[in-house]
Amino acid sequence: MKLDILKEAKIILDKFNNNGYEAYIVGGCVRDLLLGKTPKDYDITTNASPKETMELFKEYKTIPTGIKYGTVTVIINNTPIEVTTFRKEGKYIKNRKPESVEFLSSIEEDLSRRDFTINAMAYNEKSGLIDLFEGRQDLEKGIIRVVGDGKERFKEDAIRILRAYRFMGRYDFEIENNTLNAIKENMHLLNNVAKERILPEIKEIFESDMDINKMDFITVLFPIIKECFHTYQNNKYHMQNVGEHTYKTFNNIENVFHLKMTMLLHDIGKVKTKTTDAENTDHFYNHSDISREMAKNILDDFKFDNDTKEKILLLIKNHDKYMAPKNKYVKEKLNEFGEELFFDLIKVRIADDEAKNHELVKDNLKRFRDTEEFAKRVIKNKEPYRISDLKINGDYIISLGFTGKDVGEILKYLLSEVIEDKDKNDKNKLIELVREYKK
Known part of the structure; x- marks a missing residue:
């Protein structure tokens, strides 16, 4: 050949x-x-x-x-x-x-x-x-098989465990049984591997189309997830424990690393915030904030870059917050998060609710999708939602005699007016608003 x-x-x-x-x-x-x-x-x-x-x-x-x-x-x-x-x-x-x-x-x-x-x-x-x-025969069969003694190979370098899953995800192969047994027997050795070596491996695995239920390494690398499987949710919105719900949300979201990490960690705070009321219903008040704090420690430990880390933490913090296809809400959130991250948040909300009691969340899911369509129309029609979209800028406001903090406050005021009524984004109308603000 x-x-x-x-x-x-x-x-x-x-x-x-x-x-x-x-x-x-x-x-x-x-x-x-x-x-x-x-x-x-x-x-x-x-x-x-x-x-x-x-x-x-x-x-x-x-x-x-x-x-x-x-x-x-x-x-x-x-x-x-x-x-x-x-x-x-x-x-x-x-x-x-x-x-x-x-x-x-x-x-x-x-x-x-x-x-x-x-x-x-x-x-x-x-x-x-x-x-x-x-090896060529194994390629044709779609099999990942270790060379020689699996136990020895994984003891030599435990990162090979994750490499096996990486190839599994990349090529949609299966791990041969003896190799898989050796992996499971030596899975604990991943604790000896530097986190910066682990991170690129799990990134590629998460960005493949692999079902998280096949990722046997998850609870070793992220022990908090094991606790999630022991955190039950006696609540009408949930049919499963936190771990099972987390795995469903992970599979629901598209194969983008920061989105996958968000779903993996979005509910870990429930382990610490569970309360049960007199009717024996479980609640998890403030769990999104606690999840964010816990996730930050995990991401720092794995040495995530700041940009990816901040995206994940923002999405976790806001994953259960109010969302609706309303003009003021959509434009304020587009301004706060930026286009990419706001659409990511919608994806997170949808992935989360699709893993809940469908009968009770179907209206939510419609609202999230309507919010997405509303935001797309705002962007397509170039409706103003950022200070940079205003027809006058800070320099012009300074030329009108304003200085210091007043300039920023006036710009925020003008933006809030324009968000409410896009027709006010006219230079003359904005100048008039500035004069009114001055009075």
Whole structure:
């Protein structure tokens, strides 16, 4: 068989092979090519040492990106390609990284150290596909299967547990039973993995179309969710415990990371706010604020970037607040949240209520969708809802003799008037309003 590989990768393979070395593309790029997909990047493995690689490619820019582990990045036509010497790892430290590596002369030994069969294939034009562990067959079956002893593989580097789910979500594959058993047995090892390594893995998993009920790692990474499953809701609006409701809302929302995280954490405050009245009905007063506080600690622990974190926290805080297709409400909220986040909030409200007692929330769902349509009309018709939409600005108000805080207060006043009546957004009418404000 012949794979259509990237020109720059072929240049590297040819240079190695023409100079007496072995070299192959390996891992994910081979997997994606066999699936008919364009690889995001290419990795090459060779029996040349890092020093020999840098010498051989001295006409190009080379970077010793991981020279301790045998990796050199070769840049051709502004395309970086990682080249790694055949190797095997020594004892792993804290289920994360090898204490040492040993460079090898055999591609077979190199492939045997890799995580899953679908990632343990190599290729060059001379040798064709090297597939020692039936990776191509597993690709055809849609199976994720570990190379060798699963327990050992996951103990070596526990992030492989999340990688298995990532491939499961990306390709809609299933994890083979023995591999899944080994994953579940070693799931606790995820607690030893740095959160910054975990974050990109769960982001890709959450943005796939995977059912959260298949994500066995959730209650390990987010222990509060386990408590949610023990928090029952004897309330006419709910038919399930908080955990079951949370999972439904997660599956209801579109596959966008900050939306998925919002649904995962939006009700965690119910664990701390549950009260039961004389009629044996459960209530969760102020749970959105408590959920926000608890979520902030979790997001900080995972080192979320500030922009994503603030989106999630704002959505959690407002996930159960009033919403209606009314002119003043919609325009004020568009101004407060911005277009993207206001529409996100509507999505959150819909996903949340679709996981409740349908008979009791059907009017809510209609109101949320009507609010969405109302907001779209406001934007389409370019109706004013921001200070920047006003026909006069702060400089003009200063020219009328106002200074300091008065300028900002006047702009807010004008905006409130224009939100109530868009026809007032006329320069002369606004000037008249300013004069009235002055009186």
